[in-house]
Amino acid sequence: xxxxxxxxxxxxxxxARRLPGDLAIWVFILAEMLAFAVFFASYAFARSKDVxxxxxxxxxxxxxxxxxxxxxxxxxxWFVVLAVQAAHRDDxxxxxxxxxxxxxxxxxxxxxxxFEYAAKFGAGISLSTNTFYMFYxxxxxxxxxxxxxxxxxxxxxxxxxxxxxxxxxxxxxxxSGAAYWHMVDLxxxxxxxxxxxxx
Amino acid sequence: xxALFLNPAHRAWLILMIATGVTWWLGEVGAAGTTAIVAxxxxxxxxxxxxxxxxxxxRGAPLMWRLLLEGWLVVVSxxxxxxxWISLK
Amino acid sequence: xxYKSQAVAxxxxxxxxxxxxxxxxxxxxxxxxxxxGDFLFPHIPFNVARMVHTNALIVWLLMGFMxxxxxxxPEEAETExxxxxxxxxxxxxxxxxxxxxxxxxxxxxxxxxxxxxxNDILETMGREFLEQPxxxxxxxxxxALAFLFNISMTxxxxxxxxxxxxxxxxxxxxxxFFLFSFYNPVNVVLDKFFWWWTVHLWVxxxxxxxxxxxxxxxLIKTTGVDRExxxxxxxxxxxxxxxxxxxxxxxxxxxxxxxEYWQWWGSIFSALEPIPFFAMTVFAFNMVNxxxxxxxxxxxxxxxxxxxxxxxxxxxxxxxxxxxAPVNYYTHGTQITAAHGHMAFYGxxxxxxxxxxxxxxxxxxxxxxxxxxxxxxxxxxxxxxTIAIVFITLFLTAAGxxxxxxQRASDTPLPFMVAQDKIALFYWMREWTGVVFLIGxxxxxxxxxxxxxxxxxx
Numbered sequence: 199x200x201x202x203x204x205x206x207x208x209x210x211x212x213x214a215r216r217l218p219g220d221l222a223i224w225v226f227i228l229a230e231m232l233a234f235a236v237f238f239a240s241y242a243f244a245r246s247k248d249v250x251x252x253x254x255x256x257x258x259x260x261x262x263x264x265x266x267x268x269x270x271x272x273x274x275x276w277f278v279v280l281a282v283q284a285a286h287r288d289d290x291x292x293x294x295x296x297x298x299x300x301x302x303x304x305x306x307x308x309x310x311x312x313f314e315y316a317a318k319f320g321a322g323i324s325l326s327t328n329t330f331y332m333f334y335x336x337x338x339x340x341x342x343x344x345x346x347x348x349x350x351x352x353x354x355x356x357x358x359x360x361x362x363x364x365x366x367x368x369x370x371x372x373x374s375g376a377a378y379w380h381m382v383d384l385x386x387x388x389x390x391x392x393x394x395x396x397x
Numbered sequence: 398x399x400a401l402f403l404n405p406a407h408r409a410w411l412i413l414m415i416a417t418g419v420t421w422w423l424g425e426v427g428a429a430g431t432t433a434i435v436a437x438x439x440x441x442x443x444x445x446x447x448x449x450x451x452x453x454x455x456r457g458a459p460l461m462w463r464l465l466l467e468g469w470l471v472v473v474s475x476x477x478x479x480x481x482w483i484s485l486k
Numbered sequence: 487x488x489y490k491s492q493a494v495a496x497x498x499x500x501x502x503x504x505x506x507x508x509x510x511x512x513x514x515x516x517x518x519x520x521x522x523g524d525f526l527f528p529h530i531p532f533n534v535a536r537m538v539h540t541n542a543l544i545v546w547l548l549m550g551f552m553x554x555x556x557x558x559x560p561e562e563a564e565t566e567x568x569x570x571x572x573x574x575x576x577x578x579x580x581x582x583x584x585x586x587x588x589x590x591x592x593x594x595x596x597x598x599x600x601x602x603x604x605n606d607i608l609e610t611m612g613r614e615f616l617e618q619p620x621x622x623x624x625x626x627x628x629x630a631l632a633f634l635f636n637i638s639m640t641x642x643x644x645x646x647x648x649x650x651x652x653x654x655x656x657x658x659x660x661x662x663f664f665l666f667s668f669y670n671p672v673n674v675v676l677d678k679f680f681w682w683w684t685v686h687l688w689v690x691x692x693x694x695x696x697x698x699x700x701x702x703x704x705l706i707k708t709t710g711v712d713r714e715x716x717x718x719x720x721x722x723x724x725x726x727x728x729x730x731x732x733x734x735x736x737x738x739x740x741x742x743x744x745x746e747y748w749q750w751w752g753s754i755f756s757a758l759e760p761i762p763f764f765a766m767t768v769f770a771f772n773m774v775n776x777x778x779x780x781x782x783x784x785x786x787x788x789x790x791x792x793x794x795x796x797x798x799x800x801x802x803x804x805x806x807x808x809x810x811a812p813v814n815y816y817t818h819g820t821q822i823t824a825a826h827g828h829m830a831f832y833g834x835x836x837x838x839x840x841x842x843x844x845x846x847x848x849x850x851x852x853x854x855x856x857x858x859x860x861x862x863x864x865x866x867x868x869x870x871x872t873i874a875i876v877f878i879t880l881f882l883t884a885a886g887x888x889x890x891x892x893q894r895a896s897d898t899p900l901p902f903m904v905a906q907d908k909i910a911l912f913y914w915m916r917e918w919t920g921v922v923f924l925i926g927x928x929x930x931x932x933x934x935x936x937x938x939x940x941x942x943x944x
Contacts, residue, residue: 217458222718235473236754242480249484265421276410279452325747332747380452387444391437395424
C-alpha cells in the first residue's frame, strides 16, 4: 500500500498484505521513533566530543538492572503478541490474561527503574551533573514516560478485551495498542546497549 | 517444542532473551572498541528487526511500512556507528 | 445557519477584521520607523507603535477564536448556545476594553498609564506582548471565563464531538496559561521562564489545538469526508503538537540563566515541531482531494489549504531555521526571529481565522457562499496577502542573515545601529511589500461589500 492517508480502512485492504492496527497509530509511532532517533544520535555525537567522560560515567550505571529490564520488556511484548493471536482465535479470556501479564511486565520495568533512579538521585546526580548524566536521565525518563503510556493503553485494552470487544472479525483497536507497546520495547532494545554497554 | 518453531512469536522471544544475555555479557567482560561496538549494534539491529517483524507483525505488512520501520533501524544504527567511528579516530 | 444563536459570532468577526486593519496600519508605521527613525515622533514613538501592532494582533486573533467557537460549538453540539446574551455582553466588554487600552497606549506615556491603572498593586506591565494594564488583564480573564463557561455549558448540554473537545481543551489551556501573565517575579530569569509559559505555550501549544479544531470543522463541512477520518487525523496532530510543543519551550531557555540541559531538550524537541504542522498540511490536502462534494464556497477551501501550507512554512520551516541551540547562539533576537514571527502568525493563526470567517460569514449573512464576483475578490486578497507575507519574510530573513554576519559572526563586529544602517535596503523592500499586504487586506474587506448572484441559503 502506497497510500499514506488515514482514510483507507485497513479492513478493506487485501488480506495478503495487511498493516495490523490503525493507520493513525503507525503515523504516531513513526513520529515517536523519529524523536528517539534524534535523541539517540544526539547522545552518540555528544559522546564523540568527550569519549573519556562518557566511558567513565557509563561504568556507574547498573547494567544488571538495564539487562533485566530488557528481559521484562521483551517478555511483556511477547505476552501482548500472544494476546493478539488469542483475540484472532476469538479467545477473549486468554487474550485478556496475556494483556494482564504484559502489563505486569511493564510494572516490573517501572519498579526496577524507580530503584535505579533512587540510587542515582540519592547519590546527588542530577540533569546538571554532566552531559552523560543529562542524557542518561533524559533518555531513560522520556522512555519511562512511554512505558507508562503503554501501560495505560494496555489497561484500556484489558478492560475492552474482557468485554469481548476484539475478535477474529475485528481486532484493530487491540492491534493498534499492541503496536505501540512493541515500539516501547523496540526503543529500549536500542537504548540499553547504547547508553549502558557500548564503549 | 514444535510450537516454538511454528509460532514466530515464540521463536522471536527466545532469540531476544538470549541476545539480551549476550549484550549483558559483553558489558560484563568490559568489551570495548570497534569489534564490540559493531557486535553490539548488530545484535541490537537483529533484535529490533525481530520485534518489528514478529511482534509488530509487519512481516506480512505492505512493503512501505516494513521499509519505514526497518529503515529507522538502519538509520539509527548507522548514525550511532558514524558517531562512534568519529570518536575512535 | 442551523442555529439562531450562532449569529453572535458575527460581531466578533467584524471587530476582528477591524482590528486586523488597525494592526496592519501600525505595522506600516512601524516598518517606516525602521528606516525613518523619527517618523511620527513624538506622537507615536516606536515602542508604542510596536505595542499596538502586536497587541492588536493578539486581540483580533482572540476575537476570531471566540467568534469561531461561538459559530462552531452550537453546530457541533447540535443545540443552541447556552446564553447568546452573555456572549454579546462579553463582546462589548472585550471591544471597549481593547479600545480603551489602545487609547491609553496612544494618549499617555506608558509609565503614566501604569500609574493610572494600579500597576503598583500588582506589577504585571512592561513585558513584551503582556504590556496590558492590570485592569485590562483582569478584564481579559473575566471575558475568557464567561466565554468558556458559555461554550462549555453548551457542549455539556449537547453532543460531545472530538472536535469540540479538542477546541475546548485549546481554549481552556489558553485561559489557564494566560494566568502566568500575572506572575512577575523580581528574578529576571524566573520572570522570563514563566513569561514563556504564556507566550510559547499559547502559540506553540494550545493555540495549535484551536487551529486544528477549526481546520477540521471547516474541512468536514466543505469536503463531506467522514467525520471519523478527520477526527483520527486531529488526534494524531494534537498529540504530536503537545509532545513537541510543551518540551519545545526549551528553545527559549538557551543562555538566559536556566540549566544547560535546556539546550539539548529545546533543540531536540523543537526540531520536531514541524512534524505536526506537516501532518496538518498533508491532512488538509488529503481531505480536499478525497472530497465527496463540491462546496460552493471555494474561497474558504482555499484559505484552509493555505493555512496548511503557510503554517508549515512559517511555523515549521522558519522556526526550525533558528531553533537549534548552536544556530540560535548567533541568530537570537535578530531579524530572523522577526521573519519567523511574521510568517508563522500569518500562516497559522491569521489564516485559520480567515478560514473560519470565510466559511461562516456568508452563512451568517443568509447564504451558503458569496457570489462568484465576491469570491474572486477574496481569492485575489488571499494571493496578495500571502505573496506579500512570503516576501516580507524573505526580506527580513535576508536582513537577519546580513545582521548576524555584520554584527555577530564577523571578526570585526559592527555596532548594532551601524549594522542596522547597512541593512536599510531590506527594510525599505519590506515596507513596500507591506503596502502590498495592506492593498490585499483592503481588497479582502471590499469583498464583503460586493454583490452579485449569490448561492442559495444553506
